Amino acid sequence: MTPTMAGIAGFLALFVLLAIRMPIGLAMMIVGAAGIAILNSTTAALNNLGSFAYSYSAVFTLSVIPLFVLMGAFASVSGMGADMYRTAYAWVGHRRGGLAAATIIACAGFAALSGSSIAAAATMGKVSLPEMERYNYSPRLATGSIAAGGTLGILIPPSTVLIVYALLTEQSVGRLFLAGFLPGLLLTVLFVATVFIVAIMNPNAGPPGERIGLGDRFKVLLNSGALVFVVLIVIGGIYSGIFTVTEAAAVGAFLTFLHALWTRRLTIAKFLDALLDTIKTTAMVFFILIGAHFFAPFLALTRIPVNLADAIGDLAIPALAILLVIIVVYIILGTFMEGFAMMVLTVPIVLPIITTLGYDPIWFGIIMVLVLEMGLISPPVGLNVFVVKGVAPEVPLGQIYRGILPFWLAMAVCVAILVAFPQIALFLPDTMLGR
Numbered sequence: 112m113t114p115t116m117a118g119i120a121g122f123l124a125l126f127v128l129l130a131i132r133m134p135i136g137l138a139m140m141i142v143g144a145a146g147i148a149i150l151n152s153t154t155a156a157l158n159n160l161g162s163f164a165y166s167y168s169a170v171f172t173l174s175v176i177p178l179f180v181l182m183g184a185f186a187s188v189s190g191m192g193a194d195m196y197r198t199a200y201a202w203v204g205h206r207r208g209g210l211a212a213a214t215i216i217a218c219a220g221f222a223a224l225s226g227s228s229i230a231a232a233a234t235m236g237k238v239s240l241p242e243m244e245r246y247n248y249s250p251r252l253a254t255g256s257i258a259a260g261g262t263l264g265i266l267i268p269p270s271t272v273l274i275v276y277a278l279l280t281e282q283s284v285g286r287l288f289l290a291g292f293l294p295g296l297l298l299t300v301l302f303v304a305t306v307f308i309v310a311i312m313n314p315n316a317g318p319p320g321e322r323i324g325l326g327d328r329f330k331v332l333l334n335s336g337a338l339v340f341v342v343l344i345v346i347g348g349i350y351s352g353i354f355t356v357t358e359a360a361a362v363g364a365f366l367t368f369l370h371a372l373w374t375r376r377l378t379i380a381k382f383l384d385a386l387l388d389t390i391k392t393t394a395m396v397f398f399i400l401i402g403a404h405f406f407a408p409f410l411a412l413t414r415i416p417v418n419l420a421d422a423i424g425d426l427a428i429p430a431l432a433i434l435l436v437i438i439v440v441y442i443i444l445g446t447f448m449e450g451f452a453m454m455v456l457t458v459p460i461v462l463p464i465i466t467t468l469g470y471d472p473i474w475f476g477i478i479m480v481l482v483l484e485m486g487l488i489s490p491p492v493g494l495n496v497f498v499v500k501g502v503a504p505e506v507p508l509g510q511i512y513r514g515i516l517p518f519w520l521a522m523a524v525c526v527a528i529l530v531a532f533p534q535i536a537l538f539l540p541d542t543m544l545g546r
Contacts, residue, residue, distance in 0.1 A: 121145075121413070124142050125139065125142045134398065136399040138402070139403055139455065140402040140405045143402070144160055146406075146412065147412065174360075175356050175357045178357065178364050180227075180388075180392045182363040184389055185370070185385055186221070186224035186371075187225065188371045191335075192221040195338055197334065199212070199220075201323045203216070207307070207311070209320055211252050212303045215256055215306060217239065218231045219260070223268070224338065224342065226264060226271050228487055228495055229261070229494065231260065232264075233261075237502060239253075249317065250506045252316045252317050253503075254514050255514025257499050258498070258514075258515055259488060262484035262495060263484075266480050268295075269345070269363075270291060271392070273287045274287075279400075280472055283540075285349045285355070287540075289350055289543055290540045291480065294525065297525055301521040301525055302521055305518055344362060344366065345362065350539065411459075430469060434468065434470065434530070441479065442486070444486070445482060446486065446490065448486070450494075474533045474537055478529060485519060485522045488518065488519060493512070
């Protein structure tokens with residue numbers, strides 16, 4: 112069997128394993144080890160199986176994952192998400208569509224601590240949906256804004272998905288975090304603009320909420336001071352070179368822990384739940400990474416990524432056209448494949464093509480995460496849609512998907528802007544101190 116045929120057979124076997132719902136990490140580990148045994152030797156495969164899982168996961172730099180996850184868990188316990196929503200509500204809630212816009216803004220703020228789209232959607236859904244129902248918001252606009260706002264959790268740093276991308280591509284986690292910051296703000300603005308456009312086109316979709324006095328607005332703003340402070344310390348520390356990313360994660364986790372204690376919302380039971388959630392998430396991410404690092408050497412032995420990159424480099428087709436084809440393929444894959452699985456499977460193949468075309472891998476990481484966000488709200492998988500469905504069981508799934516469509520188009524606009532102006536993503540990394 113030629114290496115190329117072995118690679119094709121490996122991909123087919125992997126898709127079969129995923130179709131029978133085998134965890135992506137285990138499926139990649141099995142296929143990767145089998146492929147190494149066929150193309151190299153059984154001894155090499157057994158050596159990898161015996162030592163690689165420990166030697167890879169024991170690396171100190173990977174501690175950034177549980178620390179940032181723990182930071183998000185403590186932030187959720189301390190009520191930072193609810194405080195952020197009340198603040199956004201106070202400032203924009205009195206406008207048409209203002210409650211939905213407040214949900215988007217609160218999701219963006221909470222995303223800067225949680226790093227999880229599911230956590231952001233679930234938290235904001237519980238906080239904002241009852242308020243939007245009280246003011247007779249359209250179920251489409253209410254659920255669509257929650258599902259779309261939740262996707263900001265994997266773009267605005269800290270993001271678990273960006274960490275995984277950095278580890279898969281050997282890029283700087285700090286540079287990727289900074290690269291995601293401005294695009295995250297851009298997408299937030301586009302989402303808020305989408306809410307107001309929907310409210311203008313259909314005034315009954317988003318009635319105005321209660322107007323709050325200026326003094327009370329500033330009073331409520333102080334309640335979000337802790338969230339803003341932690342974000343500035345973490346992101347500012349990374350940007351200025353005061354902290355490494357791992358140190359910033361530790362500082363952020365400690366500060367959110369202190370805030371949870373100060374608010375007296377951290378009970379022993381909630382503390383243990385936060386630790387357990389952190390362990391579960393970390394184990395899931397580590398398992399995927401370990402599986403990916405079994406599959407990557409197998410792909411290298413097949414030479415499929417190198418041959419594809421060489422073939423595409425020889426084509427007389429503009430680099431932009433190839434990039435657009437890759438983005439469209441990702442959008443299609445996102446309709447039926449989970450984001451983590453899509454990333455770990457495709458990055459080893461796509462990255463050599465992207466670098467051959469002359470594109471920056473940091474910039475492409477942000478483009479990829481944006482497309483993954485589109486997958487989070489695309490049928491039939493649309494993980495965030497099902498999270499929102501759990502929060503709003505009385506809203507039909509079709510209504511939620513129709514409510515999401517304007518926000519999906521806003522994401523497409525954001526991707527187009529970043530393709531046209533890559534410096535939006537690269538400005539902060541390029542000016543990063545202590546690079």
